[in-house]
Amino acid sequence: MDLRFSAEENAFRDKLRTFFRTKVPASIRDKVNEGRHLDKEEMVTSHKILHAEGLTVPHWPKEWGGADWTPVQHYIYTEELQFNGVPQPLPFNVSMCGPVIIAFGTEEQKKRFLPRMAALDDWWCQGFSEPGAGSDLAGLKTTAVRKGDHYVVNGQKTWTTLAQYADWIFCLCRTDPSAKKQLGISFLVFPMNSPGITVRPIVTMDGGREVNEVFFDDVKVPVENLIGQEHRGWDCAKFLLGNERTGIARVGYSKQRVQRIKELASRVMAGDRPLMEDERFREKVAAVEVDLKALEMTQMRVLSEERHRKGNTPNPASSILKIKGSEVQQATTALLLEVAGPLALPYQPDEDDVQFGSNEPPVGLDWAAPVAPGYFNYRKVSIYGGSNEIQRNIIAKAVLGF
């Protein structure tokens, strides 16, 4: 048992840190660190810079661009990427659909989709949730009816993140309405410019436009776009949802935010001294740091033990990463809100804000503008990807044996 990083691991970290800090534009990294929205071009730019260095899909098999790293190297990569404000390579491509195609797709499908996916030549989005299928995902109703050499898709998806940028969608559709609900689902992929697709934005309470409703009206999907077996799409879905074990804690981003909280609170005055010297405030910050350190160590334990695990059974401790990771993220956004105090009030709409958008110069302090929206927006992290209550159900069943 040796809980320190080796010299090689530290060298690996230094190399990545230097790359992230010198090659990814500071304007993009600053935006991430300050909690501002990136536009599509910025996300693609950053992704392509990483891709040129082989840093978008290190977790994929080597033949498809993977890096053959140790679990600790993967951990260091994720932490450095996040801590330095580098946007995560598009998760719909690299962490969600890519691994499903690698695990369930045909050689033909791999060749067709994976290289463009890794390079972000195609932007992918996720068609899972529906208005009537949230936590009970298998209750989804969107249908795909086989007609000769294609399926006809009808129905509606919702919470589709960044669908407005997407070229392709991976989609769970019901192909056998008579089967038990998990057994009649298929995993289809198709272009977002297919006739019959309508995308409608859902504006979240912070004013952001991250998510959308996507409607399908007789959308024709060629049968060769079926991933895995027909009616066995639930296997793909379960695989996809269980895949992301460590990145989900987002330790690096939280570390970065804690550092930012401390910097800002050292500048913001509360009475005749900086807020950071207020005992109650700094104890709250310290409490979050303790939680975060525990989370980081838990994540390392999960990684370290993964080497010995046969098959695909995750370490029981991995199941708490989502719960604690989301709690810590939310705690940091609440602290940032507290730092801003009254300066958090002015609402600075994006240019495309339908209600309040204008070309007037912004009100208030630059750093304070995204703080309250960030706090509001981050309520999502304990809801998406299986709400924290669903996570507790999973732990109760899979770990505690209820």
Next chain:
Amino acid sequence: MDFDLSDEQRQLKDSLERLLADNYGDLNQRMGYMKEQKGYSPAIWQQYAELGLLGVPFAEEHGGLGQGLTETMIIAEAFGRALAVEPYLATVVLAGGVLRHAGNEAVLKELVPSIVEGKLTLALAHQERQARYDLADTATTARADGKGGYTLEGDKCVVLHGDTADKLIVTARVSGARNERGGIGLFLIDAKANGVTRRGYPTQDGMRAADVTLSAVRVGPEAVLAGPEKGLAVIERAVDEAIAALSAEAVGAMAALHELTVDYLKTRKQFGVPIGSFQVLQHKSVDMFTALEQARSMAYYATMMAAEPDADERRKAISAAKVQIGRSARLVGETAIQLHGGIGMTMEYKAGHYFKRLTMIDMAFGDADHHLRVLAKAGGLS
């Protein structure tokens, strides 16, 4: 970065767990040891000696096994599971830590072999009534006699296993004001020396402690373990190692208490079904699990950082661990009793004993709030 135990460490863990399963499997066995004259079982203490546990942290040149804090963590976690009452923390970790870090070669060579054989127990007499968690706060005085010796005067309280220890390590102020950092000397005295009065008593968690009065206790130069220039630093190091060990002990106790609770939920029936079928109880037991795993992570962190030579970095890490341990212990302990219902309240059931030990671990060497304050004042973790 490697969390795996070596083969030797795994062997240590297995054999200790076997020994404890035999001797602590039934709560009545523990009650029996508590009623023995020393408040613990000297026979089990001898078995620890035979297993090599008592020599773990001491250097080989002094007669020890020269092992590290990881071994101490393994042992402490097993003790936590078993709710062991022997003075391992008092003798080997705490007093042993002071001996090691004081670095008095003659004393180490003389005492360590007896400790390792199980023939000598020690206690650290440092805590004073007014000091609360301030390790520097020492009113007991050591007056130099001009010939290299001292006269000790003062009152110590809640000296862990101080009632049965053969020797005491006493902290006393050679110079300076009551809570000044400098000026504290460390003295090794015979527990039965002239002028030493001990009043022993059981503690809430089934262990033993003593209040110790020192009145005109005269010691020679050979009793000086560390001079006033480094006394506090030695105490701090030993206490940091003790906190790391206590963290592991708490993890053992929490894990066992959590298992006990989940088993209970699966077997206890009300309304015609096991109460574990109710989601509200399942989620509470998941919250216990989360608190336990976060505590385990911080016990590892404490073990790793207890050896850190940079005192500031070490203290911050240890404080962070103690915050997590204290908070997790409270949540796990209180929830366990609640989920058990009435049976959890009884003396004859094990849950309450885990809860009491966990609560006292929080109180030992600074509770969660104390360490949060210390950590925050030091600028936090990053």
